[in-house]
Amino acid sequence: MNASRRLDPVLLLALPAVLYLAIVYGVPLLMLLGRSILSGGTPSLAPFGAFLSDPFSWTVIGNTLRIAVLVTLLCLLIGYPTALALSRARGAAQALILVAIILPLSVGVVVKAFAWQIVLRRDGVVSQLMMGLGLWSEPQRLLFTEAGLVIGAANVFVPFMILPIYSVLKLVDPRLGEAAATLGASPLYRFFKVALPLSLPGIVTGVAFVFSMAASMYVIPNLLIGDRFQTLATLTGRSFLFMRNEQLGSTTAVVLLVLTVAVVVGSAALSKRLGGAS
Amino acid sequence: MSQGFLSVAGAAKTFGAATVLDGVDLAMDRGEFVSLLGPSGCGKTTLLRIVAGLMRPDQGRVALDGQDITRLPPHKRDVSVVFQSYALFPHLSVAENVAFGLRARGAPSGEIAPAVKRFLDLVQMGAYAERSIKALSGGQQQRVAVARALVVGPKLLLLDEPFSALDRKLRETMQIDLKRLLREVGTTAIFVTHDQDEALTMSDRIAVMHRGRIEQLDTPAAIYARPATPFAFGFVGLATGLPGTVYDSANGIVTVATQAGPLRGPGHFLPGSPVLLGVRPERIALDHGGANRIEAPLADAAFQGARVQLHFQAPPDGQILVETPSLPAAAGPGTSLKMSWAIDDTLVYPAPAEAA
Numbered sequence: 115m116n117a118s119r120r121l122d123p124v125l126l127l128a129l130p131a132v133l134y135l136a137i138v139y140g141v142p143l144l145m146l147l148g149r150s151i152l153s154g155g156t157p158s159l160a161p162f163g164a165f166l167s168d169p170f171s172w173t174v175i176g177n178t179l180r181i182a183v184l185v186t187l188l189c190l191l192i193g194y195p196t197a198l199a200l201s202r203a204r205g206a207a208q209a210l211i212l213v214a215i216i217l218p219l220s221v222g223v224v225v226k227a228f229a230w231q232i233v234l235r236r237d238g239v240v241s242q243l244m245m246g247l248g249l250w251s252e253p254q255r256l257l258f259t260e261a262g263l264v265i266g267a268a269n270v271f272v273p274f275m276i277l278p279i280y281s282v283l284k285l286v287d288p289r290l291g292e293a294a295a296t297l298g299a300s301p302l303y304r305f306f307k308v309a310l311p312l313s314l315p316g317i318v319t320g321v322a323f324v325f326s327m328a329a330s331m332y333v334i335p336n337l338l339i340g341d342r343f344q345t346l347a348t349l350t351g352r353s354f355l356f357m358r359n360e361q362l363g364s365t366t367a368v369v370l371l372v373l374t375v376a377v378v379v380g381s382a383a384l385s386k387r388l389g390g391a392s
Numbered sequence: 393m394s395q396g397f398l399s400v401a402g403a404a405k406t407f408g409a410a411t412v413l414d415g416v417d418l419a420m421d422r423g424e425f426v427s428l429l430g431p432s433g434c435g436k437t438t439l440l441r442i443v444a445g446l447m448r449p450d451q452g453r454v455a456l457d458g459q460d461i462t463r464l465p466p467h468k469r470d471v472s473v474v475f476q477s478y479a480l481f482p483h484l485s486v487a488e489n490v491a492f493g494l495r496a497r498g499a500p501s502g503e504i505a506p507a508v509k510r511f512l513d514l515v516q517m518g519a520y521a522e523r524s525i526k527a528l529s530g531g532q533q534q535r536v537a538v539a540r541a542l543v544v545g546p547k548l549l550l551l552d553e554p555f556s557a558l559d560r561k562l563r564e565t566m567q568i569d570l571k572r573l574l575r576e577v578g579t580t581a582i583f584v585t586h587d588q589d590e591a592l593t594m595s596d597r598i599a600v601m602h603r604g605r606i607e608q609l610d611t612p613a614a615i616y617a618r619p620a621t622p623f624a625f626g627f628v629g630l631a632t633g634l635p636g637t638v639y640d641s642a643n644g645i646v647t648v649a650t651q652a653g654p655l656r657g658p659g660h661f662l663p664g665s666p667v668l669l670g671v672r673p674e675r676i677a678l679d680h681g682g683a684n685r686i687e688a689p690l691a692d693a694a695f696q697g698a699r700v701q702l703h704f705q706a707p708p709d710g711q712i713l714v715e716t717p718s719l720p721a722a723a724g725p726g727t728s729l730k731m732s733w734a735i736d737d738t739l740v741y742p743a744p745a746e747a748a
Contacts, residue, residue, distance in 0.1 A: 289479035292446050295466040296473040297493030297544060307492070311483045 143371075150364035161365045178345040178370065181263060182329035182377075186275075188268040189324045190317070193275030197316070198309070200276065201283035215273045223270060227337040230269075234262045234338075263339045270334060271327055275320035282316030283309070311388075318385045322378040329374050346370040397422040397580060398443070398548060403452035405438055412438045413449070414604035420582070425574060426609075427583045427591040430601035431627070436584045439601075440550050443582065445469045457547055467496075472541035476553045478533045480525045486536050487512065487521040493544035511539040514573060531562045538570065542577055549574070549581040555590065567594055588628050592616065600624040616672075622741040625670050630701075632673065632712045635743060638665045646740060651707040652686045657738030666743035673701070673715040675737040682732030688712055689728045693719055704729070 151157050165171050200211045218226075233239045234256040244250040256262035286309065294304045332347045344352075346366050353363030396419030405413040413435045420426050428436035441447040443454055445466035453462045461469050472493070480489050490508045499507075512518045515535035525533065534554055541549055554570075555563040571594050574581055585591050591598045592612045599609045600623070608620040619625035626633065636650035638661045646659045648669050655669055671684075688704035691711065700719045704712040714731060723729060 287477065287479060289475050289477055290481060292444075292466070293473065293475060293479035294481075294492065294496070295446070296444055296469075296471060296550075297496055297540065298467050298470075299492070299496035300467055303496050307496070308481060 146364045146367055149360055150368045161361055162369070165362070165365050165369065174344045174346055174349050174366075175369070175373070177343060178329055178347070179373065181260065181267070181335075181345060182325050184260075184264045185267045185271060185328035186321055186325045188264060189272045189275040190321065192268065193272050193320065194279060194313075194317070196272075197276045197279035197283055197313075200280045201286075215276055218269075219273055223333050224337070226266070226270065230262070230266045230338060231257060234265065240265075258339055260339070260343070263335060263343075266338045267328055267331060267334050270331075271324045274323040274327065278319035278323065279313055279316035282313050282319075286312045314385045314388065318382050321381050325377055325381075326374045329377075330370060346373075396420055397424075397457060398582075399453075399455045400439070400443065401453045401455075403439065403442055403449045403454065405435075405442065405447070405450050411604050413442070415452070416604070416606055418599060418606065418609070420580060423578055423580055425571070425581050425583065425594060425596045427585055427595040427598045428601055429585055429588060429591040429598050429628070431586055434601040435604040436586075436601050437552060440473075440552055440582060440584050443548070444471050444473050444550055446473075470544075470547045472544060472546035472549050474534075474537045474541050474549070474551045474554045476556060478537040478554075480533055480537060480540070482525050484525070485521070486517065486523050486525065486528070489525065489536055490540045490543050493540065497544060507543055511543040512536075514542075514576070515539045515569075530557050531566065534558065534566060538573070542573075542579060547580065549579045551581060551583045553584055553586070556585075556587075563590070570594070592628070598628075600627060602627075619670075619739065622668050622670075622744045625739060625741065630673050630713055630715075632671050632676075632706075632710075634669045634706065634710060634712075636667055636669055638663050638667055645735060648740065651710075652688065652712075655684045655686070655738065656735050657684075657740040658735065659740035661740070661742070668741045668743050670739040670741065671733050671737055673713040676712070676714045676731050676733045678714065678716060678720055678729055678731050680730050680732050682737075683735045684738060685730070685732040686712075687728055687730050689726055690723055691725065693723075693725075695719075704731070 150161055151159060196211070196215070200208060200215075203211055231238075235241070236253045236255040236257075238256070240256055241250070241253045245253060256265065290308055290312070291304055294308050295301075299307065329345075330347045331345075332351050335343060335345060335348050346369060350363050350366045350370065353359045353366060357363075398418070398420040400416060400418040403413050403416045403418075404411070416435070416439055418426075418439075428439060430436050438447065442449045445461070445464060449462070453460060455461065456469070456471070481492065484492065487508050490511060491504050494504045494507060509518065509521070512521055515538055517532060517535050517539065520528065520532065520536075525536070528536065534557075537554070551570075555566055558566060567590060583591070583594060595612055597609060598612055598615050599606045600615060600619075600621075601607065602621075602623045608615055608624045610620075615624060616629050619628060622633070625631055634650045634652060634655070636648040636655070638646045639649050639654075640647040641659075641661055641663055644658055644660060645656055646661050646667070647654055647656050648667055650669060657669055659667070661667060686706075688706055690702060691705045692703040694701040694703070699715050699717055702714040702716065702719070704714065706712045712731070720729065
């Protein structure tokens, strides 16, 4: 009783979330970490040494990072203009864009996979389009390729890029762009010197969301590329579910966690420096 | 009249069913300071945005320094704007805000720092160059916004109610400072305001705007002494307005029957015309020395330091406003007092439509 009286009441509002995360996330994470370093009873980093000295592990780490970076870049490329349009749109147009962004989230990944099969296969929509434009000389299959995986994953994750950028952009005073224009700044100069730096916090949040989800996705690679292509997440799943190798599974899980946290924290720090300098 | 340095011809703008600008003409000379004065919704900000290029007029032309700029985008116009909210870039320091326009125009980097320093000194913000915008007070932000707009050497400076967020004391200081600064730099400026005192203090000429039109464009003294329309009369300065009907007209002098008795003023109206008769409060003397004489009970006296403002009851439900240096001895609420003013100090307008 005494302790809670001294607590800031505002902190109490966070209590449900703290308790929930501690039980369903914190405890299992500690168990996982414990399993990865406690092989045979004594704490040791040997499992990490063994994992990192295996060349195949580096292929898997490379796969994970490459796909996550490409998915994040594609989402940023598609998401930023959409967020900009959304922040400028008014009334019915804005509602329509928002629905178009949020509604697809309600369709499960497995259902979407059927659509991707139609779009990405050898006689699919993308292949026909590229042929029609004369960019491809013969039909190509994107399904079960890395390109197909990136396209499919970006489709799932792009709302998580759009929404944080939009929520920052809509708070930017539209007068700032007008002020820049009357000072002689061209539209391109205004974008790079005003809109972009001011939306950096939204970009960092979006990148953190999409990168961490793309690095740890499990179902999408299974559906779109299959067993031949392993990432840290799919390898973790295989270790636990098929190979019954909890040691390897918990090691890959921890490596994935460290990589993701490093990228998210690093990008936040980088944006802080970019925003503070110039 | 010549074409002018700035010329707006027949500018019109409608938003849906609302006509915001209804064919506005405005001509300004180089170096002139013109205020657009009017209540909110009169179209003054719309006119400013059209001149800045932030909005396209539905009709009409805008020319600046001999060039038609009607279809030119804002960044090619050489017209700077000081916004009501200042619109300073929150991610840049004070000095970087001022440097923004020079950088955007690709000024040689060696010229930027001295120019920024010179203009920050001009607005007395030299000591704050490296500060963050968020650390400044409203008055300081306002000064930075002015420096940022002037440093690029614009042909025309537009100010959209730049002092409305400041308290009165600071506002008066800033008005004087801005006027002096603009004279020093020699900038042509349009100043949008709904504050008549501000417009009277600062302007070379005032454009009184009402319902999307310029009702009168003249010097502050002329607008105060001879308002062209009942709206300009009511909006600029304090005033008494008495409705009445003309019953005699001879030699440019009309005699008007009002509830306060027969009153005379200069004008050409046919007998029977409904008119509005006006007089400024400081033109009324508390004696019967003038030609227009009435007597009314004192309702209220407001002491204002240098002068006293007296409110008299005028039949049926109007009031007469008088300003005198001091309250007459023994006068209190209800006391009936004599007052009068000269025929030449009387303004006679056709009765405004809404009063008819």
